[in-house]
Amino acid sequence: MPRRTRNRILHEALKIFSNKGIRETTIKDIARAVGITEGAIYRHFDSKEQIVKSLFLNSSQEFYTHLNSALSKAQNFEEALKNLSEAFLNYAFTNPEAFKFINLFHYFKIDYELRLKDGKMPKDVVYEFFKSHEEIGIQPEYATALFIGTLERIFLFYEMGFIDDIEEDIQEKAYRLLLNIFKSNKEGA
Amino acid sequence: MPRRTRNRILHEALKIFSNKGIRETTIKDIARAVGITEGAIYRHFDSKEQIVKSLFLNSSQEFYTHLNSALSKAQNFEEALKNLSEAFLNYAFTNPEAFKFINLFHYFKIDYELRLKDGKMPKDVVYEFFKSHEEIGIQPEYATALFIGTLERIFLFYEMGFIDDIEEDIQEKAYRLLLNIFKSNKEGA
Amino acid sequence: MPRRTRNRILHEALKIFSNKGIRETTIKDIARAVGITEGAIYRHFDSKEQIVKSLFLNSSQEFYTHLNSALSKAQNFEEALKNLSEAFLNYAFTNPEAFKFINLFHYFKIDYELRLKDGKMPKDVVYEFFKSHEEIGIQPEYATALFIGTLERIFLFYEMGFIDDIEEDIQEKAYRLLLNIFKSNKEGA
Amino acid sequence: MPRRTRNRILHEALKIFSNKGIRETTIKDIARAVGITEGAIYRHFDSKEQIVKSLFLNSSQEFYTHLNSALSKAQNFEEALKNLSEAFLNYAFTNPEAFKFINLFHYFKIDYELRLKDGKMPKDVVYEFFKSHEEIGIQPEYATALFIGTLERIFLFYEMGFIDDIEEDIQEKAYRLLLNIFKSNKEGA
DNA sequence: CATGAATGAGTATTCATTCAT
DNA sequence: GATGAATGAATACTCATTCAT
Structure with missing residues (x-):
């Protein structure tokens, strides 16, 4: 309030x-x-555009920080994956407006200057994480696409009623799904 | 032309x-x-809205048909996954405007009646495919989210220059990634 | 046809x-x-305006002739009044579109050149008639206003359902009403 | 102003x-x-239509009230007729725009909902008056048509220069004309 | 700080008219 | 004679922005 x-x-x-x-x-x-x-x-x-920019910067920053702090609390890969995926969905469930708003910018080149100068975009947290775990045998760009794409789409399916689990179950299932993927790749490597 | x-x-x-x-x-x-x-x-x-509707219906139909025919040519699960993922990215690379246009509608509730009456949305092809392969041990809704979310995000990363492989390599890598995921799950089951 | x-x-x-x-x-x-x-x-x-003009000229002419020929067949004042009032309403009932169309021009100065050059407007028939019967003691301009205004309004009331007599009764009642007015004035004179 | x-x-x-x-x-x-x-x-x-509606409602109401208050001040039939006819023409002369505007709606079915819900149309004052004086021997619908039609047409003739009396004279003549009509009918009855 | 009236540059849409076929 | 695509000017309405109070 x-x-x-x-x-x-x-x-x-x-x-x-x-x-x-x-x-x-x-x-x-x-x-x-x-x-x-x-x-x-x-x-x-000063303008409507300024509201949009403020909102984008605030939300991105917030989401970025949210992911980053979740990640920093983890002791190992598994925990990191758990914290990160839960934080991701948690943010989406808790701030659906901000989450959707941020994602609008992937489709509209409304203002590319909006990218934070020091590159603090939410996806960079995920990217850096996978980059530091190349042993899983998946190119970090693809791992990032997999991680973000899957979770975002799960959230959208939830919002449109296509997935009708409760939020807690979704978080649990999503984590297990991702864990299976990255663990098996890790082991297979 | x-x-x-x-x-x-x-x-x-x-x-x-x-x-x-x-x-x-x-x-x-x-x-x-x-x-x-x-x-x-x-x-x-008659109106701008009619142009939008025509475009959405045309593109959805086209994409749906493209996926469907790719799927129908496959003899087994592996081939189906290959055909489907390649067809998905192939459509995105060949018709990037149509592909992005279709995706606009996930974010804006511009007109929910736009959904084809008999449910022939592109994602349904993917969903039906996974539904008939529950042996992979992934709930079909989540498998669909994983498949579509990952490929869409890969395409976006390609478009924004974050992934700089050539299209053929992307298709190859994406297929291998998905195959690994679903095969291992299948075997693990 | x-x-x-x-x-x-x-x-x-x-x-x-x-x-x-x-x-x-x-x-x-x-x-x-x-x-x-x-x-x-x-x-x-050549233009929409030309259609409008043709229509106005045709309809006015037709109405004018219709009234004129009705008048010319009469032998005396009473008969003339009867013929004229019946012809007036008869035209309105038979050609409601034309009748209403002509009347549009009283309210809109759409094109004042439209008045027939030799003054052959329907109202002139009525005016000339009353001018040649000044013995009724009513200034012909006012008699004309009374005659046309009353009959036109009766027709409008009929059209909007406010008067619900059948057409024949209306003609009969209207004639008697007018006759009473002009006869008594004549006698009173 | x-x-x-x-x-x-x-x-x-x-x-x-x-x-x-x-x-x-x-x-x-x-x-x-x-x-x-x-x-x-x-x-x-909100719209052009709203301006039109406001204007129609205002003008109708104003005209209705104008007629009604004139009528209510009268002690007998003759005075009522005098007050009503003078008020009618007075309104037309004083507010020619409003008067003509109200009359536009007889020809165009622009919006039939515009009729005041409780039926407070100017013509109703006249109609009620004649309805309460059936002794004059004229069906009130026809008397109303006669009264309104005649006065309206007199006003139009004045406006187009066909009648060139001054306003006071017109009011006087119109009243006498109507009085003669209704008095003689009354007596004749 | 806030109001609410006003501006001015759009924005979709309409329509009489023209013209190549 | 007729078609149908195209023009171009107009029209009601919208909206971010400004500003006097």
Whole structure:
């Protein structure tokens, strides 16, 4: 429950953006959701684009940090995989709007400058992890694609009702699936 | 090089839609690309929405058929997996605009009626395939998420330059990756 | 049942104009009703305006002649009034589209040049009649307003269901009403 | 001279509508007349249709009230007829735009829901009046048609210069004309 | 800080008219 | 005579942004 108007704007904007899309969300929509008028938005942000950018940077940062801290707590490969996959889905389940919002940017080249200058994109956590475990015998780019693609699609299937397990089961099943894949590859190597 | 105006409209619209997004593409953009005036578009389509729908239905159908025919030519599980994964990436590489356009609809609830009435969505081919091979020990919904999510993400990584193999190598690597996963699961079972 | 295309165009245009209004009727509407294409209309008329003008001139002329010939058959004031009022309503009942179409022009200064050059407007028949019967003691302009206004409004009330007599009764009642008015004024004079 | 923008819009729109017709009046026309831009109109009204509806409801209500209060001040039939006919013409002379605008709706079925829910249409005042005086021997529907039709047409003839009396004289003559009609009928009965 | 009116540049869509076939 | 594709100007409406209060 953010108190300050600026945060309330970001909070509501994120919800509407992820539901309706960025372009189809108007400043008026956001203002109405926050309970202020259109003009007031411009006390806090210079433009709609700035709201979008703030949101993307915030969310990416948050997701990045979330993944990173989950990873850092792990003692071994198995635990790391567990922490990382659970953190990934946990973020998606807890912040579906932010999660979907971040993913919008893979399809729209809305603003490529948005990439954080020091490369702190969520996927980089995953990539670095697999890069430091080349012994599993999968090229880290492909491992990353497998990890992110699978989890993201599982989340989407969950959201559209195609997968109807409860969140905890999904996290458990997803972890086991990934573990099987990477363990067997590791052993097979 | 489609000759007829209607096809030229669809052709150009698809390209622009997949690059800029549907909402940010104007009728004027399309008209200019085709080399006619805005009004002329409306001799061929009643509305922008109709162009979007036509495109979605066409592309989905095409992709569905492409996957289906690849699958039907296979004699066994391994071959089926090979044909299916190659057909999937082949479609993405050959028709990147259509492929990206179809995927737009996972994020935007633009029009859920758009789903083909008899459920002939591309993902259903994959789902049915895994459903008839439950011996691999992976719940078909999760197997589908894994298959589609991984390949889609590989394609995206390729497009953004994060993966820089050539298309043939990607197809080969992707197939091997998937085969390893499903074979080992099959054997482990 | 006009055979020639030109007449069919006029025929259908009149119907649609009087129902939807001139501005809201498109060339396409007319073409569709006639069973030809838009371009073909322009083989017969230079513009939409020309169709409107032709229609107005034709209808006015027709109505004018209809009233005039009814009047000319009368032997005395009473008969003249009877013939004129019956002819007026008869025209409205038989050609409601044309009748309503003519009346559109009282409200819109769509094109004042449309008035027939030699003044052959339907109302002039009525006006001339009352002018030649000043003995009734009503200024002919007012008598004309009374005659036309009353009958037109009766027709409108009939059309909107506010008056629900059958057409014959309306003609009879209207005639008696007018006769009473003008006879008593005549006698009172 | 209304000060507030919303009222200025209604004021100017009424003038232009009654001159050019509703369909041929553009939002730009109205905006220009008010001295604002097109977009500004939409801060005050959701659509052109809403302007039309507001205007129709306002004008009808105003005219209805005008007639009703004139009628209620009368002590007897003669006075009532005098008050009603004078109020009718007075409204037309004073608010020619509103008067003509209201009458547009007899010819165009623009929106039949526009009729006030409790039936408070101007003509109803006249109708109720004649209904409570059936002793005059004229069916109230026909008396209403006579009253309204005659006065409306007199106004139109005045506007087009066909009747060139001054307004006061017209009111006087119209009243006498109607009085003669209804009095003689009353006596004749 | 906030309001709400206003701007101005779009945006999809309509439609009378033209013209090559 | 007729077709149907195309034009081009107009039209209602939208929306990010500005600004006086």
